[in-house]
Amino acid sequence: MSRIEESIEIAVSPEVAFDAVSDLPSMGRYSPENTGGRWTKGSGPAIGARFKGTNAQGKKQWSTTATVVVCDRPSHFAFEVTVAGLKIARWEFAIAATVAGCRVTESTTDRRSRLIKTFGKIEGIDDREAYNATSMATTLAALKAHLEAAG
Numbered sequence: 001m002s003r004i005e006e007s008i009e010i011a012v013s014p015e016v017a018f019d020a021v022s023d024l025p026s027m028g029r030y031s032p033e034n035t036g037g038r039w040t041k042g043s044g045p046a047i048g049a050r051f052k053g054t055n056a057q058g059k060k061q062w063s064t065t066a067t068v069v070v071c072d073r074p075s076h077f078a079f080e081v082t083v084a085g086l087k088i089a090r091w092e093f094a095i096a097a098t099v100a101g102c103r104v105t106e107s108t109t110d111r112r113s114r115l116i117k118t119f120g121k122i123e124g125i126d127d128r129e130a131y132n133a134t135s136m137a138t139t140l141a142a143l144k145a146h147l148e149a150a151g
Contacts, residue, residue, distance in 0.1 A: 006107075007104065010104055012101050012151050013074070014074035015074040016147060018075070024051045024053065024066065025037060028054075030146065038051070038052055040065075049068045065081070066080065077092070078093070080111075087113075088111060088112055090109040092107045106136045106139065110132075
């Protein structure tokens with residue numbers, strides 16, 4: 001399993017940042033791959049809540065199931081992703097107060113087996129780690145721009 005992370009300073013309170021990253025249906029506005037989705041168990045972020053996420057890469061589209069495993073407002077939100085019952089990844093957002101607002105750190109741990117990684121290349125991404133690092137930086141930059149403009 002590999003883990004990568006990216007961080008950014010955002011000039012908003014930790015509570016505002018937490019509410020944004022735990023609003024999974026709206027994450028598609030920030031992410032280059034996630035297009036949103038809907039809660040399927042529960043109606044919002046809470047431990048045990050489930051979410052059906054939708055994703056796209058060019059013309060390819062797929063969905064995942066995310067289960068919230070940490071929901072500690074305003075400091076930590078995490079969910080584990082599966083596809084057809086197979087472990088894919090754990091995504092986390094750690095939020096720490098700073099003088100200017102907060103630091104948001106997004107991380108992901110790849111939980112795919114070697115076989116799943118091989119078949120996973122059908123989405124058109126050869127180096128998932130490098131793609132995720134770039135995608136997280138893009139997501140965090142979009143999150144920062146949105147929250148600071150609204151704030």
